[in-house]
Amino acid sequence: MPSEDEQHRVAIQAREKQVLQLLSRPSAALKAALTDPPYSAKSPDVRKSSMKVVVKAIQGVQEKEIAGVIDELSGEEQDVLMKYLYRGLEEVEACNSLLKWHAILTEKAGVGCIMRVLADRNKL
Amino acid sequence: MAFQASRALFEQRKRPCALSCIAVSHDGRFFAYCPQTSKVLVSEYKDGEFRLVKELAQHDQLVTSIEFAPSSYNLLTCSQDRNAYVWDFGKDNEWNPTLVHLRIHRAATYCKWSWDGKKFAVCSGQKCISVCYYEEENNWWVSKLIEDFDSTVSCVCWHKSNTYLAAGSMDGAVRLFTAAVKGVDDKPTQLFGPDVSFKKIGQMICKIETNSWVHDICFSPTFDSIAFVTHDSSISFLPIQEGVIPQQEQLERIRCSGLPHLRMMFLSHNRVLAAGHDCNPTVYAKEGKGWKTKNVQSKISPVSPPSAMKKRNQLRNLLLQKSVEDSLHYKQIKAKVEESKVAEGFIEDAKFAVQDVDPEVCHFAMTTL
Numbered sequence: 176m177p178s179e180d181e182q183h184r185v186a187i188q189a190r191e192k193q194v195l196q197l198l199s200r201p202s203a204a205l206k207a208a209l210t211d212p213p214y215s216a217k218s219p220d221v222r223k224s225s226m227k228v229v230v231k232a233i234q235g236v237q238e239k240e241i242a243g244v245i246d247e248l249s250g251e252e253q254d255v256l257m258k259y260l261y262r263g264l265e266e267v268e269a270c271n272s273l274l275k276w277h278a279i280l281t282e283k284a285g286v287g288c289i290m291r292v293l294a295d296r297n298k299l
Numbered sequence: 300m301a302f303q304a305s306r307a308l309f310e311q312r313k314r315p316c317a318l319s320c321i322a323v324s325h326d327g328r329f330f331a332y333c334p335q336t337s338k339v340l341v342s343e344y345k346d347g348e349f350r351l352v353k354e355l356a357q358h359d360q361l362v363t364s365i366e367f368a369p370s371s372y373n374l375l376t377c378s379q380d381r382n383a384y385v386w387d388f389g390k391d392n393e394w395n396p397t398l399v400h401l402r403i404h405r406a407a408t409y410c411k412w413s414w415d416g417k418k419f420a421v422c423s424g425q426k427c428i429s430v431c432y433y434e435e436e437n438n439w440w441v442s443k444l445i446e447d448f449d450s451t452v453s454c455v456c457w458h459k460s461n462t463y464l465a466a467g468s469m470d471g472a473v474r475l476f477t478a479a480v481k482g483v484d485d486k487p488t489q490l491f492g493p494d495v496s497f498k499k500i501g502q503m504i505c506k507i508e509t510n511s512w513v514h515d516i517c518f519s520p521t522f523d524s525i526a527f528v529t530h531d532s533s534i535s536f537l538p539i540q541e542g543v544i545p546q547q548e549q550l551e552r553i554r555c556s557g558l559p560h561l562r563m564m565f566l567s568h569n570r571v572l573a574a575g576h577d578c579n580p581t582v583y584a585k586e587g588k589g590w591k592t593k594n595v596q597s598k599i600s601p602v603s604p605p606s607a608m609k610k611r612n613q614l615r616n617l618l619l620q621k622s623v624e625d626s627l628h629y630k631q632i633k634a635k636v637e638e639s640k641v642a643e644g645f646i647e648d649a650k651f652a653v654q655d656v657d658p659e660v661c662h663f664a665m666t667t668l
């Protein structure tokens with residue numbers, strides 16, 4: 176029986192493959208990357224690799240398309256995306272595009288979205 | 300000590316200070332509020348204006364909650380000094396305090412009368428609720444404790460039967476309890492199935508996880524749902540069906556775009572008003588099966604004084620610039636309906652009051668909601 180972290184790792188790898196295939200359709204790729212966040216993972220590496228998949232999906236989106244892609248996400252997905260954005264900023268990686276996304280997402284989903292990230296006990 | 304210091308600070312400040320709580324009597328005649336001090340001020344609404352009639356000074360720390368009794372001018376107040384008082388309104392137009400035996404050694408956070416006015420609940424930082432009732436023999440308000448919490452209890456509301464209560468707490472859960480007191484209540488109805496026992500007060504019927512602080516909780520006027528606002532900028536609705544224990548899966552959660560709401564209330568069975576850190580009271584409406592944000596923020600404008608909204612924003616900017624306020628979250632808006640006519644479930648000509656860092660109370664005409 177593989178450990179929980181191992182299961183997450185396998186799921187994230189599968190997700191990464193899926194995202195890379197879907198990169199031509201940015202919103203589908205992002206939606207795939209945002210599924211099933213590894214809240215229960217014990218190792219920080221697992222969370223980090225999950226975040227990297229989201230960053231890959233984000234970087235596949237052109238700047239003028241960002242607003243359109245965010246509009247297609249559900250409220251739940253927008254909250255998860257915001258969580259990943261903050262997690263990404265923690266790692267000081269691709270901050271330029273993350274900040275751009277953050278600004279547009281805040282405009283679309285409101286500061287309530289940030290509040291939900293701060294208040295949620297399921298951390299990434 | 301800390302309170303003395305903060306009070307000194309308050310008196311030095313040139314700017315007005317936020318109100319910690321407000322209450323409106325059942326007929327809208329009296330209006331009680333606490334300007335972040337240990338005193339409760341009561342105003343009378345007469346000939347279109349508020350006139351200060353009484354200053355109730357009995358507490359010695361910040362008053363956290365005020366409630367008028369459902370059908371009289373009797374007041375209930377609780378404070379961080381771990382006490383609660385029932386103020387009986389006498390024939391001489393005076394309020395006489397009676398101390399309540401709360402049995403707590405932490406601050407009281409919130410209080411609420413039951414619908415028949417025979418009991419009330421006081422929440423506290425001691426992870427419990429005191430359900431208080433009057434004992435004739437001793438001429439004294441006594442209490443029974445409900446202790447099933449992991450953190451400070453922040454809000455409570457009564458079911459119309461007065462034998463159930465719902466409570467929200469800082470451990471991120473909403474709980475439903477039995478609250479019948481022998482000798483005070485008639486035989487309780489088995490609303491949540493025959494398995495619920497009334498032998499002892501405070502039997503937990505269900506626990507709904509919300510994952511963040513619960514600020515306020517309300518039963519709908521038809522008692523077919525419970526609504527509550529949480530610190531994760533959400534408002535949630537839990538349907539209640541007779542004979543069934545509510546389940547976590549039935550929870551309907553609405554994401555708000557602004558900052559979290561602190562207080563909420565039902566305007567009718569399908570309209571909810573919520574207000575808080577966001578500075579904008581928001582109405583949520585039930586359309587068809589689900590609840591939706593009814594964006595009235597731009598539509599509601601205070602009836603009087605007309606410049607209050609603008610003034611509030613100016614004041615907020617001032618706070619930001621000077622950053623003298625302990626934190627911006629200090630400000631609170633609270634809403635309270637002043638129902639003057641309720642006809643066929645439709646509230647006519649009712650008003651609600653909103654207050655903020657500026658203690659001016661804005662009135663909004665209900666018709667615009």
